[in-house]
Amino acid sequence: MATLLRPVLRRLCGLPGLQRPAAExxxxxxxxxxxxxxxxxxxxxxxxxxxxxxGSAAMALYNPYRHDMVAVLGxxxxxxxxxxxxxxxxxxxxxxxxxxxxxxxxxxxxxxxKLQSLPEGSLGxxxxxxxxxxxxCFPYDTRAPTRFVDDEELAYVIQRYREVHDMLHTLLGMPxxxxxxxxxxxxxxxxxxxxxxxxxxxxxxxxxxxxxxxxLVSELIPWAVQNGRRAPCVLNLYYERRWEQSLxxxxxxxxxxxxxxxxxxxx
Amino acid sequence: MAxxxxxxxxxxxxxxxxxxxxxxxxxxLRSSWPGDLLSARLLSQEKRAAETHFGFExxxxxxxxxxxxxxxxxxxxxxxVMNDMMSLGIHRVWKDLLLWKMHPLPGTQLLDVxxxxxxxxxxxxxxxxxxxxxxxxxYTIAFGIRNVTHIDQALQEAHRVLKPGGRxxxxxxxxxxxxxxxxxxxxYSFQVIPVLGEVIAGDWKSYQYLVESIRRFxxxxxxxxxxxxxxxxxVTYESLTSGIVAIHSGFKL
Numbered sequence: 001m002a003t004l005l006r007p008v009l010r011r012l013c014g015l016p017g018l019q020r021p022a023a024e025x026x027x028x029x030x031x032x033x034x035x036x037x038x039x040x041x042x043x044x045x046x047x048x049x050x051x052x053x054x055g056s057a058a059m060a061l062y063n064p065y066r067h068d069m070v071a072v073l074g075x076x077x078x079x080x081x082x083x084x085x086x087x088x089x090x091x092x093x094x095x096x097x098x099x100x101x102x103x104x105x106x107x108x109x110x111x112x113x114k115l116q117s118l119p120e121g122s123l124g125x126x127x128x129x130x131x132x133x134x135x136x137c138f139p140y141d142t143r144a145p146t147r148f149v150d151d152e153e154l155a156y157v158i159q160r161y162r163e164v165h166d167m168l169h170t171l172l173g174m175p176x177x178x179x180x181x182x183x184x185x186x187x188x189x190x191x192x193x194x195x196x197x198x199x200x201x202x203x204x205x206x207x208x209x210x211x212x213x214x215x216l217v218s219e220l221i222p223w224a225v226q227n228g229r230r231a232p233c234v235l236n237l238y239y240e241r242r243w244e245q246s247l248x249x250x251x252x253x254x255x256x257x258x259x260x261x262x263x264x265x266x267x
Numbered sequence: 268m269a270x271x272x273x274x275x276x277x278x279x280x281x282x283x284x285x286x287x288x289x290x291x292x293x294x295x296l297r298s299s300w301p302g303d304l305l306s307a308r309l310l311s312q313e314k315r316a317a318e319t320h321f322g323f324e325x326x327x328x329x330x331x332x333x334x335x336x337x338x339x340x341x342x343x344x345x346x347x348v349m350n351d352m353m354s355l356g357i358h359r360v361w362k363d364l365l366l367w368k369m370h371p372l373p374g375t376q377l378l379d380v381x382x383x384x385x386x387x388x389x390x391x392x393x394x395x396x397x398x399x400x401x402x403x404x405x406y407t408i409a410f411g412i413r414n415v416t417h418i419d420q421a422l423q424e425a426h427r428v429l430k431p432g433g434r435x436x437x438x439x440x441x442x443x444x445x446x447x448x449x450x451x452x453x454x455y456s457f458q459v460i461p462v463l464g465e466v467i468a469g470d471w472k473s474y475q476y477l478v479e480s481i482r483r484f485x486x487x488x489x490x491x492x493x494x495x496x497x498x499x500x501x502v503t504y505e506s507l508t509s510g511i512v513a514i515h516s517g518f519k520l
Contacts, residue, residue, distance in 0.1 A: 013458055042471055047458050055466035068469050147471075 012047040016150045038152045040145040049076045068144060074196035075148040081194050082154040095236035102156055103240045105163040123250055124243030127170045134176040167239050173259050179212055180263050183220045190228030219260040230255040322479030331416045338473045345468040352463055361512050365438045368514060369405055378403040381411020394420040398428045409438040413484045422497035429519040435499055440481040441513035448509045487513050
């Protein structure tokens with residue numbers, strides 16, 4: 001029975017790239033042989049990914065303030081989808097540039113002074129206003145680095161998706177309260193197909209009151225889905241080169257319409 | 268600090284612990300050929316560049332203390348919850364057994380090292396305790412000695428602060444004695460525990476260190492020898508839960 005189990009265990013518990021056939025390696029494996037592919041990378045076996053996915057999903061539901069768990073869920077369930085997203089970025093000229101140049105949105109890369117000086121109504125100025133109104137402190141903190149994606153380029157793609165999230169709030173005009181977050185998740189689910197977005201879109205509303213739920217289902221979700229389907233992939237936008245572009249013009253370009261109502265006071 | 272002529276130097280190289288050489292003039296001994304200790308090169312004290320393990324990583328001895336400190340800073344908040352989750356509450360049974368063995372009486376002078384917090388606590392270093400010689404009836408250390416950079420020094424200090432007739436007791440992770448259970452235990456340790464650490468405490472790396480540091484710690488017999496080398500007598504050990512942990516005991520005469 002042990003001999004039958006061994007290959008199964010090796011598959012489940014082996015690290016990506018690990019070649020050694022020694023029987024005990026997969027069970028106690030660490031990075032030897034399967035070194036990290038990028039800084040902060042933690043190679044994990046299929047079993048660990050499964051456990052992480054289940055655990056992070058449960059913990060995120062139990063404690064919605066554990067944003068790190070949502071990130072872990074995304075990383076452990078997104079491999080296939082990230083490949084599709086990456087390939088689709090490669091086919092788009094602006095997306096391909098992003099993959100090439102790997103821009104990051106963080107305190108070190110954002111010139112807050114410059115954004116502040118941009119005209120009203122520009123993407124950069126409105127983005128700053130959004131951060132301000134929704135209580136993000138300056139200097140703006142960076143999103144936690146990717147750890148569980150076993151491919152260096154895909155690790156960047158998911159990092160980019162996370163860093164672009166606030167841009168989506170600005171584009172959609174959605175605040176960062178629970179209702180606003182759910183609406184953005186629906187948009188992202190349709191746009192990216194990431195399992196974490198889909199799970200978040202369906203399970204997020206669990207904690208909502210009846211009235212908010214009603215508004216969500218009857219107005220906001222249909223609007224988000226419609227816009228998500230109509231807009232080209234938002235990961236293909238080189239936001240850093242579009243700071244001066246007027247937000248209205250960008251919305252028109254993407255086919256994003258005004259939200260059906262003002263969400264701020266609702267949730 | 269170490270009594271000349273009675274200390275032994277233990278070095279870790281490759282996969283096991285072995286006694287290097289007797290005699291304290293060999294401070295700074297560094298062994299670079301696994302399994303070939305007799306040809307180990309002697310370094311003068313000025314050129315001490317000793318390395319040690321930190322889990323499965325190799326770090327300098329100077330670094331290790333700081334890195335261990337960071338781990339415990341990180342795990343402190345969820346320490347009790349994590350212990351319960353990882354051992355399914357069994358760690359409480361182990362600790363109870365330690366207390367049962369120790370059988371403290373009113374008036375017993377007890378020193379518990381690496382205890383975190385307690386009724387009356389003192390900040391100190393296990394390798395250099397802030398206490399006079401011959402002070403305590405019982406010295407205990409539970410799940411602490413594994414993290415000390417120089418275990419032999421901690422043992423010597425334990426010997427020093429104990430009264431003649433005093434007892435040394437150590438509860439620590441050890442080597443599993445059953446091959447099947449060992450495989451299951453490895454599987455659980457390496458596949459599940461870091462995941463638990465990440466999900467519950469948001470800290471994968473500290474729990475990866477935990478399970479690796481357990482593998483680096485000497486076996487029951489090796490640790491028994493180390494305790495004897497520190498001057499203790501009547502050294503015995505009892506394995507619990509198939510050897511996942513062991514309680515070592517020794518007396519100062």
